[in-house]
Amino acid sequence: MHAGALNVISSPAFSAEEAARYHAAGWWSEATLSDAVRRNSEDAPGRPAYIDHPSGHPGDHHGRVLTWREFDCAADALAAQLAGAGVQRHDRVAVWHGDCGAIHVLFVAIERCAAVVVGIGARAGTREAGSIMQSTQPKLLISDQQRRDPASSVAAQLQVPLLIMTDADxxxxRLNVDAKPMPVIGGSQLGPDDVFLINSTSGTTGLPKCVVHTQNRWHYFHQKAVANGLLTPHDIILPVIPMPFGFGIWTSHTTPIYLGATAVLLRRFTAAAACEAIERHRVTVLCCVSTQLTMLMADNASRTHDLSSLRVVFTGGEALPYRPAAEFEELTGATILQFYGSNETGLLSATTLADPRERRLRTAGRVVAEMSVRLFDGDRDVTDTGQGQPACRGPATSLGYLGGADHDKLFTQDGWMRMGDICQIDADGYLSVTGRTSDFILRGGKNISAAQVEDAASTHPAIAVAAAVAMPDAVFGEKVCLYAELVGGQTIDLPGLTKYLLGLGVSKELLPERLVVVDELPRSSGGKVAKGQLREDIRARMEAEDEHS
Incomplete structure (x- = not known):
């Protein structure tokens, strides 16, 4: 099936009646991101659209500024190059590229060809990139110079043409394609209810799954962000979550484009670089996961730089430490807004500028009215009890996984999309996360599949059985700890395992950060590895180490 043929009407996530209601209510738009770029080019041609903050590398002292007029023209030029290379309606184009203004231009150029972006994370390894491309079957792979070698390897293996995008100061x-550019036929562009993006998410088993997105689900999310944070086109936004993941999509792509605001991009997040960018560009809106905000609050750079321009901080992913967050608000004058959701579901709850600090910093906000939420215990509806696994229906949800993968796990029997957490909803409608149902490690706001870590590590010839669990961490919340039974007579250490996994092309996010070798892993009566015992064991080990340090 072509990606573009999987539209909102045929998706199990929405009925035709629901889609019509979302349009009628104004939650979904009739215009596209490409349309918004055209409008921004006409209304504010000289306003900066994207600013690439200097990385500090040689030859990169000033950073690049791309105005809305330049963005629009560059998207047209790239679209013509893609059309000349044979990209047609419904084709899928894989993008494996670092975060900068050029990647946003490329996304719009692909949209203008009525094609679909297959987003591969900048830090993905060849194994993950190959798996995503195997699932999505793109016509082309586009990469940058930094990823040329691994991209060449994956493209050759899958026999997919590779183009390199250059973005000289x-x-x-532009793309390194020899074909003559061709004009894109007017009227053939994507609509807001068509599939425009397929990105990856951590699967519960094996390699990542692919999530299917329309623009309108992110248009809805964008409207909630504007309303909750009182955003305007004159805001300067610093999104430090990279494309093409859910948080990065709305903070660095959809909201700046729909709003016509300016986004400042970092090649790589550090607390010092973020603080420098806030001061230099007078950033008013910061978008980051909770771990990044915790790192900012703990770093002396937040006290040596002028952060007084900050007005709003959007964050999510995990609970914030209350006292440092309150101190950050006092230091900067900014208001921290949390939300709760996922790449698949969009937001379920959110805080607003009108919420008191206790609610903003201690909860994930009120359940969003349009995003109907029920609570489940297995398949039993326990909404009345106020605690359970959330499932939702509404205008922010994705179309689910490509090819209907894990449909029965993602959706309830009557079509509500599940989250992988246990939550409480109080009498005032405020939601708090209290536990997790899935075997994930939540590192810095990113879900890392324990199964993926185990799947990769188990290919090492010295490892007989592997079990990955979360270990507590003061900065990242959780880190990856791997327990391993070894093949008789074999030995292994963490540096050796890391080198082996990197050699396989495993993503850096999946690398174990601690290795515990045991004679035998504990097992339940059913023969499964007793991960609860492993989690208790790593906590006990770390507490003992703290006592002796």
Whole structure:
């Protein structure tokens, strides 16, 4: 099936009646991101659209500024190059590229060809990138110079043409394609209810699954962000979550484009670089996961730089430490807003500028009215009890997984999309996360599948059985700890395992950060590894180490 043929009407996530209601209510738009770029080019041609903050590398002292007029023209030029290379309606184009203004231009150029972006994370390894491309079957792979070698390897293995996008300072981004550019036929562009993006998420088993997105689900999310944070086109936004993941999509792509605001991009997040960017560009809106905000609050750079321009901080992913968050608000004058959701579901709950600090910093906000939420215990509806596994229906949800993968796990029997957490909803409608149902490690706001870690580590010839669990961490919340039974007579250490996994092309996010070798893993009566005992064991080990340090 072509990606573009999987539209909102045929998706199990929405009925035709629901889609019509979302449009009638104004939650979904008739315009596209490409339309918004055209409008911004006409209304504010000289306003900066994207600013690439200097990385500090040689030859990168000033950073690149791309105005809305330049963005629009560059997207047209790239679209013509793609059309000349044979990209047609419904084709899938894989993008494996670092975060900068050029990647946003490329996304819009692909949209203008009525094609679908297959987003691969900048830090993905060849194994993950190959799996995503195997699932999505793209016509082309587009990468940058930094990823040329691994991209060449994956493209050759899957027999997919590779194009490199160059983005030299002072020049518009362009592709290294020999074919003559062709004009894109008017009227053939994507609509807001068509599939425009397929990205990856951590699967419960094996390699990542692919999530299918329309623009309108993110248009809805964008409207909630504007309303909750009182955003305007004159805001300067610093989104430090990279494309093409859910948080990065709305904070660095959809909201800046729909709003016509300016986004400042970092090649790589550090607390010092973020503080420098806030001061230099007078950033008013910061978007980051909770771990990144915790790192900012703990770093002396937040006290040596002028952060007084900050007005709003959007964050999510995990609970914030209350006292440092309150101190950060006092230091900067900014208001921290939390929300709760996922790449699959969009937001379920959110805080607003009108919420008191206790609610903003200690909960994930009120359940969003349009995103109907029920609570489940297995398949039993326990909404009345106020605690259970959330499932939702509404205008922010994705279309689910490509090819209907894990449909029965993602959706309830009557079509509500599940989250992988246990939550409480109080009498005032405020939601708090109290536990997790899935075997994930939540590191810095990113879900890391324990099964993926185990699947990769178990290929090492010295490892007989592997079990990955979360170990507590003061900065990242959780880190990856791997327990392993070894093949008789074999030995292994963490540096050796890390080198082996990197050699396989495993993503850096999946690398174990601690290795515990045991004679035998504990097992339940059913023969499964007793991960609860392993979690208790790693906590006990760390507490003992703290006592002796």
């Amino acid at each position: 002072g020049e518009a981004p």
